Amino acid sequence: MTLTDLGWNTQLEAEFAEYRENGWEPARLIRDNKISYGAFLGDGEEVEVSLGGSVYHDAETDAELPSVGDWVALEMGAEGYEYDAVIRARLSRRTCLSRKATGKAAAEQVIAANVDRVFVVTDPGQDFNERRMERYFEVIEQSGASPAVILNKVDLHSDEESRIAKQKVEALSPGVPVLLTSAMNESGVDSIRSFLEPGLTIALVGSSGVGKSSIVNQLLGEEWQWVGEVNAATGKGMHTTSARELLCLPGGGMLIDNPGIREVQLWRDAETLKASFSDFDEIAKQCKFRDCGHGADKGCAIQAAIAEGTLSRERFINYLKLDEELERLSHRQKKRQITIGRRNRREQKSKDEKYNRKRGY
Ligand SMILES: Nc1nc2c(ncn2[C@@H]2O[C@H](COP(=O)(O)OP(=O)(O)OP(=O)(O)O)[C@@H](O)[C@H]2O)c(=O)[nH]1
Numbered sequence: 001m002t003l004t005d006l007g008w009n010t011q012l013e014a015e016f017a018e019y020r021e022n023g024w025e026p027a028r029l030i031r032d033n034k035i036s037y038g039a040f041l042g043d044g045e046e047v048e049v050s051l052g053g054s055v056y057h058d059a060e061t062d063a064e065l066p067s068v069g070d071w072v073a074l075e076m077g078a079e080g081y082e083y084d085a086v087i088r089a090r091l092s093r094r095t096c097l098s099r100k101a102t103g104k105a106a107a108e109q110v111i112a113a114n115v116d117r118v119f120v121v122t123d124p125g126q127d128f129n130e131r132r133m134e135r136y137f138e139v140i141e142q143s144g145a146s147p148a149v150i151l152n153k154v155d156l157h158s159d160e161e162s163r164i165a166k167q168k169v170e171a172l173s174p175g176v177p178v179l180l181t182s183a184m185n186e187s188g189v190d191s192i193r194s195f196l197e198p199g200l201t202i203a204l205v206g207s208s209g210v211g212k213s214s215i216v217n218q219l220l221g222e223e224w225q226w227v228g229e230v231n232a233a234t235g236k237g238m239h240t241t242s243a244r245e246l247l248c249l250p251g252g253g254m255l256i257d258n259p260g261i262r263e264v265q266l267w268r269d270a271e272t273l274k275a276s277f278s279d280f281d282e283i284a285k286q287c288k289f290r291d292c293g294h295g296a297d298k299g300c301a302i303q304a305a306i307a308e309g310t311l312s313r314e315r316f317i318n319y320l321k322l323d324e325e326l327e328r329l330s331h332r333q334k335k336r337q338i339t340i341g342r343r344n345r346r347e348q349k350s351k352d353e354k355y356n357r358k359r360g361y
């Protein structure tokens with residue numbers, strides 16, 4: 001593996017020139033352990049690194065702190081740090097997949113940096129939803145990455161259904177590549193591979209159960225290996241606490257997969273849900289009391305609007321259920337995190353087992 005395989009290019013090299021003078025080395029972050037990070041060096045060696053004090057203090061917001069996928073400048077073996085290296089600088093991001101609640105001044109949360117292409121995975125049937133697709137396109141566009149759509153589980157649908165779904169996507173976003181796959185029958189996954197090339201990073205988003213893991217498993221293939229395992233033989237990197245989020249795919253290219261990416265749909269749903277009731281907030285501003293319960297309260301503008309017929313009672317009932325609905329979403333989100341936690345532990349276990357086998361334990 002070389003730096004180029006990890007996505008290094010002449011632009012990054014130019015930006016890095018001043019850091020080279022300090023004897024620092026370029027590396028790409030592959031894991032966020034909160035306290036430390038996992039990073040790949042150009043030769044594929046994996047190191048455990050910590051955040052340099054000035055990088056931390058100079059960051060005005062959390063979004064400026066290094067994230068998985070970022071390129072950083074490392075000072076190897078810096079004194080006074082317990083890790084292999086220290087991050088002295090973060091290089092500019094080509095793209096940035098982040099979560100930013102609309103309307104609020106809430107802090108931006110970076111999910112992955114330098115993802116080149118995001119595949120939206122759905123199916124031609126139950127999961128297919130044009131509005132949701134539009135929101136995915138929005139998030140992807142904001143990130144700077146290129147979109148593509150995978151219609152998976154085509155084995156469960158007629159050619160006609162698949163064709164219609166494909167047309168609908170193409171109507172929403174002309175020119176977007178739409179791939180038909182069946183991860184189950186291992187068909188069409190090659191068409192995803194045709195988008196991969198050394199140095200290119202992809203991510204998969206989509207509802208729970210559409211087949212993202214199945215597709216990832218096929219992309220990783222049988223010979224899937226933990227790159228950087230060699231270094232684990234030195235004992236370094238063994239104190240890792242979470243699973244790798246950036247994976248190298250056989251044949252070239254990388255995949256970033258982490259809980260934040262998996263939850264893209266959930267948080268977009270919560271935001272859209274709130275936004276779809278923004279007219280209520282406008283009307284509620286006219287209520288006599290600021291803490292109006294919109295029930296029997298005096299001077300309630302919502303009730304007045306319902307009485308006038310300008311606001312439907314049905315929507316009002318849905319509005320009242322909003323909190324419940326948001327609660328349900330957050331519950332689903334927690335459930336997802338538990339599933340991901342399990343998967344990460346499984347991966348860590350198989351990694352440990354591989355390591356033990358290698359060492360002859
Ligand atoms: N029939 C059919 N089933 C599929 C296909 N791809 C995946 N499945 C099944 O769908 C179920 C969900 O697949 P996953 O790969 O776990 O879905 P996911 O998107 O990773 O779900 P989360 O991990 O919850 O985000 C599994 O039972 C798969 O075997 C397909 O192409 N056809």
Ligand SMILES: [Zn+2]
Pocket residue numbers: 284287288292293294295297299300301302303
């Ligand atoms: Zn009111």
